[in-house]
Amino acid sequence: MAASQPSVTFDTPKSVKALAAELPSHDNSINPIYTFQETPNIVNDEAISAEDGTLPTIDFSLLISTNPEERSKAIQDLGRACQDWGFFMLINHGVPESLFKAIMDGSAEFFDLPEEEKMQFKGKGILDPINYGSLRVGNVSFWRDFLKVFLHPQFHSINKPPGFSETSFEFGKELRRIVSEILRGISKSLGLEEDYLHKELNLENGQQIMAVNLYPPCPKPELALGLPPHSDYGLLNILITNGIAGLQVKHQGKWVKINPLPNSITVNIGDHIEIVSNGKYKSVMHRAVVNKENTRMSIATGHGPALDAVVSPAAPLLDPVNNPPIYKSLTYREYVELLRYGKLADGDKAFLNQLRI
Numbered sequence: 001m002a003a004s005q006p007s008v009t010f011d012t013p014k015s016v017k018a019l020a021a022e023l024p025s026h027d028n029s030i031n032p033i034y035t036f037q038e039t040p041n042i043v044n045d046e047a048i049s050a051e052d053g054t055l056p057t058i059d060f061s062l063l064i065s066t067n068p069e070e071r072s073k074a075i076q077d078l079g080r081a082c083q084d085w086g087f088f089m090l091i092n093h094g095v096p097e098s099l100f101k102a103i104m105d106g107s108a109e110f111f112d113l114p115e116e117e118k119m120q121f122k123g124k125g126i127l128d129p130i131n132y133g134s135l136r137v138g139n140v141s142f143w144r145d146f147l148k149v150f151l152h153p154q155f156h157s158i159n160k161p162p163g164f165s166e167t168s169f170e171f172g173k174e175l176r177r178i179v180s181e182i183l184r185g186i187s188k189s190l191g192l193e194e195d196y197l198h199k200e201l202n203l204e205n206g207q208q209i210m211a212v213n214l215y216p217p218c219p220k221p222e223l224a225l226g227l228p229p230h231s232d233y234g235l236l237n238i239l240i241t242n243g244i245a246g247l248q249v250k251h252q253g254k255w256v257k258i259n260p261l262p263n264s265i266t267v268n269i270g271d272h273i274e275i276v277s278n279g280k281y282k283s284v285m286h287r288a289v290v291n292k293e294n295t296r297m298s299i300a301t302g303h304g305p306a307l308d309a310v311v312s313p314a315a316p317l318l319d320p321v322n323n324p325p326i327y328k329s330l331t332y333r334e335y336v337e338l339l340r341y342g343k344l345a346d347g348d349k350a351f352l353n354q355l356r357i
């Protein structure tokens, strides 16, 4: 499998931020290593805009309501959002806006550190708990710098900028609280016990990774991409942004531009919910485009099973005739380690598809 795939590496020689800063304002070219599309304008022209509210909205306060009818209706809506879109906006989640601002500001300060200081955090592989870099797949580099930090079950952090570690800790904790409730709702919406995922996947020791993404202004946004089309691994991914648009989601065969409601968080299904639900809820392809004017930032946290948990289609959902398992079992660690050889490389959920029975 590994041999035939383009290699995925995290080491472009210079950060995209430094590269963008060096370009004179009249220079409208980019290094060809960033050219993802041969044909100009494909990325933006083919995408359609979702009207505000098109992406399903889930009200977190109803999902944890003590009124059984209210909660049951919210869980139904959640199930529908997972089935129809695999993406939704979560409102009334109770995370203070000040915490989002603090983590966004701290992340911006991190990227403003001198290059040599950031390079201290360069990692080597997908399971390195701290990893700063940019992504190259085969011959193509992407217009994004990232910092990845594992927040759970062991909390890791970087020692600069001041306060970033404390803010990351709070941010991670708040998001785990929310994810835990959403996963209860998802279990129930599938017809499983409410704590099925928590128990089967040992979520107390679940993996949580924070990925801070910086997309500097790009002189040729129609040629480059911030992130190639991919689905996320793990159970759920949570995304907040600095308000600059750039996320596009594949929905019913078309790329749709997403404009999240202010102060909402965007949630999407990962490959491991697809496996557990035996294909009922599918992880969805998405990508990040860049623009000429503004620096875009996003902070994604990926929430997965414990690394040693075996992930397989949920036994109570299976039936030898009507719903035989369509995915093989694999520990989460095995999945993540094997993944780097394949998935991002051709961007069509190729890795998940290899697990099909």
Ligand SMILES: O=C(O)CCC(=O)C(=O)O
Residues within 6 Å of the ligand: 211, 213, 227, 232, 239, 246, 247, 286, 287, 288, 297, 298, 300
């Ligand atoms: O920046 C974005 O909008 C997308 C980020 C993303 O897809 C990821 O980090 O997996």
Ligand SMILES: [Fe+2]
Residues within 6 Å of the ligand: 230, 231, 232, 237, 286
């Ligand atoms: Fe993603």
